[in-house]
Amino acid sequence: MDAHEVNRARARLALFVADVFASVPRKDQRAKGDCYLRGLMLDGRR
Numbered sequence: 001m002d003a004h005e006v007n008r009a010r011a012r013l014a015l016f017v018a019d020v021f022a023s024v025p026r027k028d029q030r031a032k033g034d035c036y037l038r039g040l041m042l043d044g045r046r
Contacts, residue, residue: 013038 001009014034021033 013041
Protein backbone atom coordinates (compact mmCIF):
# COMPACT_ATOMS: atom_id res chain seq x y z
CA MET A 1 0.00 0.00 0.00
CA ASP A 2 1.18 3.50 -0.69
CA ALA A 3 0.57 6.48 1.61
CA HIS A 4 -2.58 7.54 -0.25
CA GLU A 5 -4.14 4.10 0.09
CA VAL A 6 -3.28 3.99 3.79
CA ASN A 7 -4.94 7.36 4.36
CA ARG A 8 -8.05 6.22 2.48
CA ALA A 9 -8.21 3.03 4.55
CA ARG A 10 -7.85 5.03 7.78
CA ALA A 11 -10.68 7.34 6.74
CA ARG A 12 -12.94 4.39 5.90
CA LEU A 13 -12.08 2.74 9.21
CA ALA A 14 -12.90 5.95 11.08
CA LEU A 15 -16.35 6.03 9.46
CA PHE A 16 -16.92 2.37 10.28
CA VAL A 17 -15.85 2.83 13.90
CA ALA A 18 -18.08 5.89 14.28
CA ASP A 19 -21.04 3.86 13.01
CA VAL A 20 -20.34 0.76 15.12
CA PHE A 21 -19.75 2.64 18.36
CA ALA A 22 -22.35 5.40 17.85
CA SER A 23 -24.52 3.95 20.61
CA VAL A 24 -21.68 4.02 23.17
CA PRO A 25 -22.39 7.09 25.29
CA ARG A 26 -18.88 7.97 26.49
CA LYS A 27 -16.22 9.40 24.21
CA ASP A 28 -13.40 7.57 26.00
CA GLN A 29 -15.16 4.23 25.49
CA ARG A 30 -15.60 4.95 21.78
CA ALA A 31 -11.87 5.73 21.55
CA LYS A 32 -11.01 2.42 23.24
CA GLY A 33 -13.31 0.63 20.80
CA ASP A 34 -11.44 2.25 17.93
CA CYS A 35 -8.12 1.11 19.39
CA TYR A 36 -9.49 -2.41 19.93
CA LEU A 37 -10.67 -2.77 16.33
CA ARG A 38 -7.38 -1.47 14.96
CA GLY A 39 -5.54 -4.00 17.10
CA LEU A 40 -7.66 -6.84 15.78
CA MET A 41 -6.81 -5.93 12.21
CA LEU A 42 -3.04 -5.62 12.63
CA ASP A 43 -0.83 -8.23 11.04
CA GLY A 44 1.72 -9.94 13.18
CA ARG A 45 2.10 -10.47 16.88
CA ARG A 46 -0.31 -8.97 19.39
